[in-house]
Amino acid sequence: MRASIGRSSSLSAAAMAVMMLASCGGRASTPAVQSASGSSDGSRGSAASGLPLDQISLPPGFSIAVYASGVKNAREMARSPSGVLYVGSRTAGNVYAVVDEDGDFRADRVVTIASGLEMPNGVAFRDGSLYVAEVSRILRFDGIDDHLDDPPKPVVVRDDFPTDRHHGWKYIAFGPDGKLYVPVGAPCNICDPENPIYATITRMDPDGSNREIFAEGIRNTVGFAWHPETNVLWFTDNGRDNLGNDRPPDELNRAPRKGMHFGYPYCHGGDIPDPEFGSPGTCAKYTPPVQKLGPHVASLGPLFYTGDMFPAEYKNQIFIAEHGSWNRDIPIGYRVTLVRLAGEGDDVHATSYEPFAQGWLPGTDAGDAWGRPVALLQLPDGSVLLSDDRAGVIYRISYQALK
Numbered sequence: 089m090r091a092s093i094g095r096s097s098s099l100s101a102a103a104m105a106v107m108m109l110a111s112c113g114g115r116a117s118t119p120a121v122q123s124a125s126g127s128s129d130g131s132r133g134s135a136a137s138g139l140p141l142d143q144i145s146l147p148p149g150f151s152i153a154v155y156a157s158g159v160k161n162a163r164e165m166a167r168s169p170s171g172v173l174y175v176g177s178r179t180a181g182n183v184y185a186v187v188d189e190d191g192d193f194r195a196d197r198v199v200t201i202a203s204g205l206e207m208p209n210g211v212a213f214r215d216g217s218l219y220v221a222e223v224s225r226i227l228r229f230d231g232i233d234d235h236l237d238d239p240p241k242p243v244v245v246r247d248d249f250p251t252d253r254h255h256g257w258k259y260i261a262f263g264p265d266g267k268l269y270v271p272v273g274a275p276c277n278i279c280d281p282e283n284p285i286y287a288t289i290t291r292m293d294p295d296g297s298n299r300e301i302f303a304e305g306i307r308n309t310v311g312f313a314w315h316p317e318t319n320v321l322w323f324t325d326n327g328r329d330n331l332g333n334d335r336p337p338d339e340l341n342r343a344p345r346k347g348m349h350f351g352y353p354y355c356h357g358g359d360i361p362d363p364e365f366g367s368p369g370t371c372a373k374y375t376p377p378v379q380k381l382g383p384h385v386a387s388l389g390p391l392f393y394t395g396d397m398f399p400a401e402y403k404n405q406i407f408i409a410e411h412g413s414w415n416r417d418i419p420i421g422y423r424v425t426l427v428r429l430a431g432e433g434d435d436v437h438a439t440s441y442e443p444f445a446q447g448w449l450p451g452t453d454a455g456d457a458w459g460r461p462v463a464l465l466q467l468p469d470g471s472v473l474l475s476d477d478r479a480g481v482i483y484r485i486s487y488q489a490l491k
Contacts, residue, residue, distance in 0.1 A: 138154070162184075167465060199237065219260060228244075267294075271289045278353050278362065312324070328356060335356075336360045351371065383420075385412065393466065405428050422459070462474075
């Protein structure tokens with residue numbers, strides 16, 4: 089029997105309409121397993137029937153294939169030491185277990201281990217337990233690897249996060265300090281809420297105790313990671329709407345210590361005072377981004393690459409899944425980008441920002457997109473998984489040197 093924990097919420101018709109537009113909800117899809125490979129002249133090989141993976145442009149030597157299909161509205165991923173891949177969702181309300189039983193990098197089973205949840209976007213794995221983030225609750229499924237077909241009743245770790253659905257979906261992860269990091273987005277496009285927990289990244293002990301605000305002034309982060317050498321937190325942040333097509337940029341930020349403020353709602357992108365809440369000189373008070381990203385690209389899950397499969401130039405560099413703009417006149421994003429870094433210790437800094445994988449948006453309308461990248465996860469062999477909530481699949485990106 090699948091675990092099912094229903095949650096009710098009230099939402100005005102207008103708010104629901106906004107949520108539906110913003111989400112561009114994922115649709116179920118069961119494409120054939122297929123792959124496409126990069127080539128030295130930039131041409132693409134033809135794909136098998138199903139998703140048009142031949143449209144995806146990658147650097148030479150890289151390939152993309154479907155690792156798992158039928159993962160409706162696939163969002164954040166977490167992998168257990170035994171190799172089970174857990175996947176959250178946002179609009180589907182499900183949590184999945186994806187199993188590759190024979191190790192051929194093609195999923196043999198996709199099991200729905202929980203349903204009826206409220207935006208269970210975030211998943212994290214620790215000490216044999218799966219942690220799942222709803223809008224206002226953190227749940228824990230103990231011993232889940234051994235009970236995929238009969239999931240245990242979840243333990244409620246904490247249930248006092250705000251109930252706002254606007255930016256209420258969460259990306260979660262355990263940091264090097266052993267604490268669970270849980271963001272709380274702003275409950276609006278632009279506002280200055282009285283409750284200090286909004287527009288922050290919080291952290292707490294695995295049992296839910298000792299919650300504190302780690303960083304603030306963050307409109308809506310749906311992805312973060314720690315630098316593999318410095319253990320410093322880096323995170324993406326989605327910029328506000330209604331300042332035009334090209335303002336403000338999304339942001340890649342770093343937080344080397346607790347207590348830093350990244351500007352929201354007073355300053356955007358490090359140098360754009362908010363017309364309502366900011367003023368001249370406002371931005372000097374806050375921490376600017378390490379890298380300005382594209383405007384409204386909906387930058388989500390980042391990944392520091394630490395494997396040995398990709399060429400050495402990618403080691404300790406950061407990949408970002410860009411979900412894609414939903415209200416820009418000409419949509420952008422719908423791709424995976426690469427931010428190249430240089431320096432050591434406290435001097436690690438961004439040197440460039442460039443596309444890595446693109447082609448999910450073949451036209452000039454947001455509705456043309458057949459896929460929307462969400463999150464990245466590195467496998468032990470050095471290949472990288474990428475979730476897609478529109479196509480309902482998990483891709484695997486791998487590399488083989490050209491002969």
